[in-house]
Amino acid sequence: MSSSDDDTPLVKGKTNGVKSDDRVSKQVDRAMDKQTPSNGHVEPGLSIRMGPVDDMEVDAPTTNGNANGKRKARSSLTNTYKEASSSEEDDKPLSKRRRTSQKAKQPKGESESDLSDVPLRARKPPKATAAQIGEDSDSDIPLTTKLVKEKEAIEKAATKEAKNIKNKEKASASKRKPKVESESDDDIPLAKKKKQPVQKTNGVKKAKVESDSDAPLAKKKAPLKKTKAKAEPATPAKKGKGKSKLEETEQDQEAEDEEEEYRWWEDPAKGDGTKKWETLEHNGVVFPPEYEPLPKHVKLIYDxxxxxxxxxxxxxxxxxxSMLNSTHNVENATFNKNFFxxxxxxxxxxxxGKDKAGNTIKIKKFxxxxxxxxxxWFESERAKKKALxxxxxxxxxxxxDAAEADYMFCTWDGRKQKVGNFRVEPPGLFRGRGEHPKTGRLKKRVTPEQITINIGKEAKIPEPPAGHHWKEIKHDKEGTWLAMWQENINGAYKYVMLAANSDIKGQSDFKKFEKARELKKHIDRIRKDYQRDxxxxxxxxRQRATAIYLIDQxxxxxxxxxxxxEAETVGCCSLKFQHVTLKPPNFVxxxxxxxxxIRFYNEVQVDPQVFKNMKIFKKAPKTTNDDIFDRLTTSALNKYLTGYMPGLTAKVFRTYNASWTMAxxxxxxKSTGSVIEKVKDYNDANxxxxxxxxHKRTVAASxxxxxxxMxxxxxxxxxxxxxxKQMMIDIDPKIKKKKGAEYFERPKDLDDEWLQQHQEATLEEMREKxxxxxxxxxxxxxxxxxxxMKAKELEERLEVVKELAQKYxxxxxxxxxxxxxxxxxxxxxxANVDKLLQQIETKKVQMEDKEGNKEVALGTSKINYIDPRLTVVFSKKFNVPIERFFSKTLREKFDWAIKSVDEDWDF
DNA sequence: CTCGTCTAGTCTGTACCATAAAT
DNA sequence: CATTTATGGTACAGACTAGACGA
Structure with missing residues (x-):
């Protein structure tokens, strides 16, 4: 157990020893218990110590051919640092430790497999608000009128919806039942079940996993289709005028889909191979309107x-x-400099410029x-538009819309598909995020001559605007884009592609989540390996292992x-010296x-070994702006990961951990509560x-x-x-004794000064009204x-206010x-008091909710990271209409998920 | 390096809601 | 008094496009 001497030189004065090691590990154990209350088990990697690998190889000097300035500086630095670190690792009783490591590996099983159950340690404890909301909903306190109304409306909708769902279920229930029962372990409370998923992942081979997701599909196919027709029409209940042309076409389209719906997720031929299409027809892109010169009287004034x-x-x-009101830009020196x-x-x-007389005015100074x-002028135009x-x-x-209708859809392998961004990006000033060095630069108008069109060989090539021609016509079946151009700021390529609800995008989305699920099968081994490394x-x-640890955790x-x-932003492999602060014993x-x-600020507790490693990686002579992971690149990292599983890269961990957490x-x-409460619970998880x-958002100005x-x-x-309460005393002075004086005390924070202000504000409000x-x-x-009416009338009306003032x-x-x-x-x-207290409670909950939400953006994870099938399962299991979770566009995007899972599907 | 795709926050318009006013 | 309509404010969806990643 004396392996901590690895790094002893780092911790000055603490020359190896069981003592220090034990201390650290105990602390961690305690910490882990705290952090994973639901599981309550100890992170295995901590209790099972793994020794270093046998073939101790002195790291070769960084031989990076690619020696631009940055790299060079880095590698020379690396060398000095490498010597220090390798020498300190050189003198160790290796063979001994190896044995330990092998022993350590022996007690396989439980603790090890638990790993997959805990992808996320070190999360902050759940916020009080969440718990509170839960409690509130459980105790039967009525909500405010607003909430009640909503509740009722939604529950009505829910029951309606439920009927539909029930119909659906009836149709397929007989077939599904047996399966449900055989998998009844799904109903076991999680605490007991903890180890269950692991067995699934480990022991189960493809067959089972497939049966989870795929098998029911074929069976369900027929009944589903029928019910869909019934359930769906409720949505486009847009009231008012006749539908626009557009809506009609959309509905026609839906109707068409209904008849011969293509379920690509059931098509085994789809998804492999690089050819993305056989035939492709589309109408090109829409250009932004030509510039309309300002009226003669509106001019730039120079000097x-x-x-x-x-x-x-x-x-x-x-x-x-037109953006003078955007101080964010206009008061940015780089922006102004670049623009000018x-x-x-x-x-x-x-x-x-020319002045009135026609003399040239040279514009030299911003x-x-x-x-x-x-x-x-622009403000007035805006106002005019608004007033229309x-x-x-x-x-x-x-x-x-009518003018753009032709561009909204394309025909992909014979199927009509929505195009995403068919509008060419209009010219303007580039903003960029953060302190982008190119902020303020002119983003130029894109001409047809810069645009490459990708289209089927047989298809009619879209007409470029009169007098223009396309840059190139391609027939690249491996590309999923319809048009492409290069932008002038960063030289980035811009693509016109299909919308999120298209088959092709759905397919890759599906693949992404399947890949994340696949990771489940390898995560144990990966974690074990990085703990060792x-x-x-x-x-x-060691750097790689540490990086994977950070990415995973x-x-x-x-x-x-x-x-x-580019703006100076970083991720794991590009973390710099100053981005990480170490706080003993093992906080980072x-x-x-x-x-x-977007700022990433997180204070976390890490594995003691990770802490030690970080200390090494930050060791002098490294200093500000030096890379922490100087021996690691993202491509090396990904290459390593791919070894575990084809297609595994760093970003898969994000998807995996997000979906896993949500699952x-x-x-x-708990399945109790009203629809509103369930939705709230879902949102809390989200x-x-x-x-x-x-995922953050800027706090709204308001x-x-x-x-x-509030x-x-x-x-x-x-x-x-x-x-x-005081009125009670007015009626029955004896009540003060009965209820106790405390009951009648005014809350301390509502002091006389507050009272004064409040009364005045109330009066003023009335007056204004x-x-x-x-x-x-x-x-x-x-x-x-x-x-x-005369002013006297007003005075009379204001009499009420005066009366109240008197009363106060x-x-x-x-x-x-x-x-x-x-x-x-x-x-x-x-009764009155009770009512008021309830109002206060709901208001409080609302307020806390709002506060907790102010800088968290839920959308991004919902759209990109959480397997939509989880949401569908939740919706079905707890009988909450999917509309409560997915907007129209999201329902379209996740159509494949909505149609493909049962309530017993598991991530 | 180039190209292609996925991820992500912000902006803008609008749906929606509470509340007040009108019927 | 109950119901409908107007209003004003907020939250949200959808559009937009920058930014990151990875083959």
Whole structure:
């Protein structure tokens, strides 16, 4: 057990020894218990110590031929560091330890297989809100009117839906029943079942897994189809005017699908091979509208002089001018610099501005440009558009839709498929995310001459705009794109592809989740291996093992190297010295900008060996901006992973862990409660996954305000509670003794000052309301040609406010509150209090929910990481309409999932 | 390196809801 | 008083396109 001497030089003064090692491992054990309350078992890799591998190989110096500046600096650094680390690992009683390691491997079985059951340790404990919500829903407290209404409506819908589902089930029940029973282990509470899934994964070979997902399909096929026709038409119940052309065609399409629906997920021929299509027809792309020059009176002002610009330069000026309200851009120095560079480049080409007299005005200084007139013009246009009557706006939209109808669909192997982004991206100023060095650069208008079309050989080639030609026509059956061009900012390729609900996208989505499920079978071994390799003699292996650990445990992205002209963001393999802080005994703080420059901040507890490794990887002379994993690249990592399973790469772990977590949470869920509560439970699980994946959104600007408003409302209600209680005393002074003085105390935070403010605010609100109403009434009278009311009328109306003010005054002075209402009684008042308390409770829950949600984006994980079949299973099992979880587009995207699983399907 | 695909946050318009006003 | 209609504000869907990954 003295293997910790691996790294002793690192921990100065702590020269090896059982003691220190034991201490660390105990701490971890405790920590693990804490972190996995539902499982309560100890991470096996920690108790089973694995010795290093036998053939201790001195790491070869980094021979990276690709010696650009960055690399070079890195490898020289690596060498010094390598020497240090290898020497410290050199002198170890290897043979001995090897034996230990073999022994350690022996007690196979339980603890080992448990690994797959715990993909996620070190998560933060579930938030109180979730628990609270659960409790609230269990205790039968009625919700606010709003919630109740919703609840009822939804439950109605649910029962309706349930009928449909039941019909469906009846049809297929007889066939499915036996299977359900044979797999009844699904009903065993998770706690007991803990080890079950492992057996499945390990012991079970393909046959079983397949039977889980595939077998029922064939059986269900027929009944399903019939019921679908019944269930679906409820959705397009759009009220009002006749359907637009578009809707009609969509419905026609649906009808067609109904008749001869193609179930690619049941087609064994689909999905392998690289050929994506045999025939492909489409109509190309839609170009953005031509630039419409500004009216003559709207001009850029340079140095106080309005200047006329060439059309092309003016367009660029409008890009900037129209976003003056976006301080985020306009106050960014890089943005302004880049914009102005590109702007002046255009000016140089087209000629600079001209003043009224026709003299050329050379635009040299950004600071002298005044875009305000342009901005105001755009604002007024925006306002005009907004003010357009609804009917007109609709007509305009219908017109646009009609013009684009031809581009919305293509024919792929004879089937009509929706195209995703058929509109060519319009010109504008590039923003980029985070501190992008190219922010503000002009994104140029794309011409047909830059666009390559991919289309079937027999198909009619789409007509380019008059006087233009396409760059190239391809017939690439291995590509899934219809058109492609290269963008001028980063030289990135842009593709026109099919929409998410298309067969081809569905297929790859399906494959992605199947791959993640496949990982289940290998995860035990992978985890065991990386636990072992965390102590490897070879630095490269040790780094790789540590990286996989991080990717597996904390859902980090792979982290490819990035270029100079991109925002500085990182992932696992590209983590730098400053992104990781170590806090003994074994805490690691990650703080870096990830994809999209979204901050990843997480303070976690790690395996002690990982902690030690990180310490080594950060060892001097490494310093700020040096790579932590200097011996590791994403491609090496992925190559290694592929060895376990074809197609396994770093990103699969994200999908796997996300779906696995969701599966676990949903399985654990109690089936009680109303639909609303079930949906809330689902969303809580969804949220947990989103937090795992670090899916964030910016807090809405209005957030703080609306939280404050809610708090104010709650306080108002609490004040009301107090008032009502005081009224009881007014009726029956003896009650104070009966209920105890405490019951009648005003909450401490609602002090006199607060009371004052609250009363004033209430009065002011009333006043405003009355005032507004008065004005409106007057306007109405005026419109009808009648006489307006006098100010005296207003005063009379405001009398109510005065009365209330008086009342408050009296109350404040005497400390007594007169009972309100007719025939007030203690009972009535008590009922009143109860009602108010309930209102407060629901408001509180709402508020906490909102607060917990403010910076978590649930959508991304729902769309990309959580196997949709899990949601479908949940929906079926707990009888919640799928519409509650998937919007229309998502239902279309996940059509394959909705139609392919039973409630006993398992991830 | 190039190309192709998947992932992801933000922006914009609109559906939806509570509430008030009108009938 | 119950029901319908208007209003104002929020949440959400869908569009958009940047960014990451990987073959």
């Amino acid at each position: 106080g002089v309005p200047v006329t610009l060439h059309k092309d330069a003016e367009e660029v000026a409008t890009f900037y001018g 560079e590109d702007f002046t480049a255009i000016l140089d080409k087209t000629g600079h 600071e002298k440009c005044d875009f305000k007139p342009i901005f105001e 009557p609804v009917a007109e706006r609709k007509a305009l939209k219908a017109e646009k 965390l102590r490897s003699e070879k630095m490269a292996d 904390f859902a980090l992205r792979a982290g490819n190297e990035k270029g100079e002209d 703080i990650f703080d870096f900008l990830g994809k999209d420059s 676990r949470l949903l399985k654990d869920m 949220r947990e996954v989103a937090i795992l994946c670090n 957030h703080a305000g609306s939280i404050e408003k 708090q104010d409302k709650i306080n108002g209600l609490r004040y009301q509670v107090w008032r009502v 009355i005032q507004k109403k008065f004005e409106k009434d007057n306007e109405k009278l005026k419109a009808e040609g009648e006489k307006e 005054k009296k109350e404040n002075k005497s400390g007594k509150i007169e009972a309100e209402g007719k025939n007030p009684s203690i009972e009535k008042l008590e």
